[in-house]
Amino acid sequence: MDAIRIEGLTKKYKDVVAVDDLRLFVRKGELFSLLGVNGAGKTTTVKMLSCLTQPTSGDAFLNGKSICKDSAAVKSLIAVSPQETAVAPGLSVRENLELMCGVHGFSKGKQNAKISELTELFGLESVIKKKAGKLSGGWQRRLSIAMALISEPDTLFLDEPTLGLDVLARSDLWDIIRSLKGDVTIILTTHYMEEAEVLSDRIAIMKDGKLLICDTADNIKGTAKTDNFEQAFVRIVKGVAK
Amino acid sequence: MRMLTFAGRNTKEILRDPLNLAFGLGFPLVLVLLLSAIQANIPVKLFEIQHLTPGITVFGLSFMTLFSATIIAKDRGSSLLQRLYTTPLTPMDFILGYTLPIIPIAIAQCVVCYIAAIILGLSITANILYAIVFIIPISILYIALGLLFGSVLNDKQVGGICGALLTNLSAWLSGIWFDLDLVGGAFKKISYALPFVHAVDMERAVLAGNFAGVFPHIWWVLGYAAILLILAVLLFLRQMRKQ
Numbered sequence: 065m066d067a068i069r070i071e072g073l074t075k076k077y078k079d080v081v082a083v084d085d086l087r088l089f090v091r092k093g094e095l096f097s098l099l100g101v102n103g104a105g106k107t108t109t110v111k112m113l114s115c116l117t118q119p120t121s122g123d124a125f126l127n128g129k130s131i132c133k134d135s136a137a138v139k140s141l142i143a144v145s146p147q148e149t150a151v152a153p154g155l156s157v158r159e160n161l162e163l164m165c166g167v168h169g170f171s172k173g174k175q176n177a178k179i180s181e182l183t184e185l186f187g188l189e190s191v192i193k194k195k196a197g198k199l200s201g202g203w204q205r206r207l208s209i210a211m212a213l214i215s216e217p218d219t220l221f222l223d224e225p226t227l228g229l230d231v232l233a234r235s236d237l238w239d240i241i242r243s244l245k246g247d248v249t250i251i252l253t254t255h256y257m258e259e260a261e262v263l264s265d266r267i268a269i270m271k272d273g274k275l276l277i278c279d280t281a282d283n284i285k286g287t288a289k290t291d292n293f294e295q296a297f298v299r300i301v302k303g304v305a306k
Numbered sequence: 307m308r309m310l311t312f313a314g315r316n317t318k319e320i321l322r323d324p325l326n327l328a329f330g331l332g333f334p335l336v337l338v339l340l341l342s343a344i345q346a347n348i349p350v351k352l353f354e355i356q357h358l359t360p361g362i363t364v365f366g367l368s369f370m371t372l373f374s375a376t377i378i379a380k381d382r383g384s385s386l387l388q389r390l391y392t393t394p395l396t397p398m399d400f401i402l403g404y405t406l407p408i409i410p411i412a413i414a415q416c417v418v419c420y421i422a423a424i425i426l427g428l429s430i431t432a433n434i435l436y437a438i439v440f441i442i443p444i445s446i447l448y449i450a451l452g453l454l455f456g457s458v459l460n461d462k463q464v465g466g467i468c469g470a471l472l473t474n475l476s477a478w479l480s481g482i483w484f485d486l487d488l489v490g491g492a493f494k495k496i497s498y499a500l501p502f503v504h505a506v507d508m509e510r511a512v513l514a515g516n517f518a519g520v521f522p523h524i525w526w527v528l529g530y531a532a533i534l535l536i537l538a539v540l541l542f543l544r545q546m547r548k549q
Contacts (some may be wrong), residue, residue: 114392136394145394147383153384154319166311167393211389 065128067092067219067249068113072122075108076271082108084273085122090266092218095241095250100270101301107147107252109270110221113251126219143217147224149204150211153197157188157207160196164214182210183196186240202233209240216287218251226259238263257294271301308395312403320373320411330373330411332421334366340428352485359423360509361482363416363441364502367448368476370412372468374404374452379461382545397546403540404456405449412445413438437513442518444505447531453538457545480506502529 068090075083083105090096098106113124113264115135123130129137148162161182165175183189186206191199198206205225212220226234226243239265244250254260260267261281268278277284277300281293288296320326338359341523345353405514416438424430424445432473455468480502486494497503504526511519 116388126485139392139394142392142432146388148383148385150385150389152315152319152386153380154322155315159318163311163315164393166314167308167390167395169394215393235413288424 065092065189066090066094067094068124068126068251070109070113070124072206073109073119073124074121075105075112075117076120081273083112083119086270086273086275088268088275088278090249092249092250093246094250094265095245095263097252097254097264097267098270098296099257099260099267103272104270105273106270107223108273110144110223110251110253114142115139128189140215141218142221143212143219143246144221145209145212145214145223145225147227149201150209151196151204151207154195156195156197157194158183158192160207160211161214164211164269168215170214178214178216182213182281185243186210187236200233202229202236204238205229205233206240209237213244213248217248219251220244222252224254225272226256228252234259257297261293269297269300276300309399309403312390313400313407314396316377316403317407317411317531319377320407321502326369326373328380330366330369331415331418333369334362334415335422337365338362338419338422338426352483355423355426355428357510358482359419359428360437360513361480361506363419363437363445364480364505365473365477365482365511367412367421367441367445368414368468368473369415370408370445370448371452371455371472372464374408374409374449375454375456375459375464375468376452376461378404378453378542379459382456383461387546391546397543400546401542402451405446407446408413408449408452409442412441412448416441431515433513435513438508440509440512442522443531444509444523447501447505447527449532450531450534450538454534454541457538457541475500476502479503482506501526530541 066089070086070088073083073086074081076246086109098109102255108117109238112119113126113131113137115131119132119232123132126138126141129141131138152163155163161179162175165178170178183192188206188210191203196204199207209222210247218270229237238259252260252263264281265283266278266280269276277287279287283301284300285291285296290296290299320334341353342355420434420438426467436490447452451472452468479497481497481502484495485504504523508520508523511517
């Protein structure tokens with residue numbers, strides 16, 4: 065069974081079609097990137113898949129569970145790390161992790177084990193007692209993704225996880241995302257072409273709510289007849305390569 | 307359990323902000339002390355400690371509106387709510403999680419005001435305990451206002467609407483600082499059509515041991531609290547769907 069199967073997903077806001085009859089699948093353990101210029105429909109797609117927005121028509125199935133008919137089951141399978149750093153600023157790093165354990169109903173023992181595991185994975189030991197609001201952007205992003213992983217999701221949505229980070233912080237975060245590959249299905253939205261090319265197993269490019277292409281980075285470059293992924297993206301979005 | 311975790315987080319966020327402590331607990335305390343000092347020099351019946359304290363405890367609750375509205379607006383702005391909407395927390399968990407932590411803070415504020423009043427000469431009677439109990443429905447009214455504003459405004463707008471406008475309305479239209487009969491007319495009618503003066507009159511009656519005098523004010527307070535709470539829940543659910 066695919067981790068995600070999207071069947072004719074459409075979202076309309078009055079006269080605007082934000083996502084138009086989207087059809088694709090994502091394999092289990094795959095790191096799948098959604099690319100597109102602003103307004104392409106990436107964030108709306110992620111919001112529908114994470115049950116934050118109801119589709120106008122169509123459906124999507126996460127591990128076979130419908131986002132329309134079984135959103136509670138879908139929510140138990142997923143976690144979201146939103147574009148803005150979604151941390152509780154007045155709580156310490158540990159308290160933020162405890163908050164997520166608590167809202168998922170973990171026992172004290174499981175909570176401690178999970179926090180230790182994620183603290184080590186994300187290298188949060190040195191900042192564990194610091195207030196989240198006082199951390200740098202890079203550390204806040206790390207914490208934000210660690211909070212998303214608390215629930216041991218089957219599918220993790222990362223919405224522009226490295227936006228605004230410096231080169232080193234981005235490189236560190238890439239290492240962490242790479243280390244998650246295989247265990248968790250990851251849906252990544254990003255504006256950084258290099259990030260998508262380096263990290264992704266497959267990439268979907270969207271424009272005006274429509275899916276233009278869905279393939280590996282190498283095959284997309286082949287389709288666009290270029291060795292440069294950014295150039296391939298531009299050609300496909302501009303309609304030069306079909 | 308899930309709701310309590312969320313409520314615990316909200317309590318920490320509110321209490322760890324030094325400005326909240328300064329305004330929530332400090333400001334009403336300063337007002338009690340200042341107006342008592344004025345009363346000592348220029349006696350005014352309205353500022354006698356048994357009249358003043360119930361008014362200040364009600365006025366102090368306008369900061370509870372500010373607390374609840376600010377935390378909700380900030381959570382909406384930072385996407386923390388968006389993250390939490392994808393967890394098993396239910397809409398009721400959110401509403402209770404934002405409401406319940408502020409009630410003990412409101413009670414604590416009320417207790418601090420009465421302790422200060424006792425030091426300044428208020429007689430110790432069981433009515434003080436009743437006055438503290440009666441502050442609970444009034445605090446729910448003010449918290450519901452916060453839930454309502456926090457669901458529709460951003461954190462900067464909340465500062466203006468709740469921090470400036472509401473605190474002023476709550477002060478002018480409540481009969482705490484001046485007798486509404488002195489103004490009379492439409493001003494008095496508008497004041498008595500709103501819940502603030504009823505809350506103050508109810509608290510004054512309770513502290514005076516005049517329990518018959520609680521009516522009809524309590525119906526105004528409970529009615530407004532119920533309507534505002536229902537409206538706040540609907541608006542919160544609406545913004546939740548919009549997210």
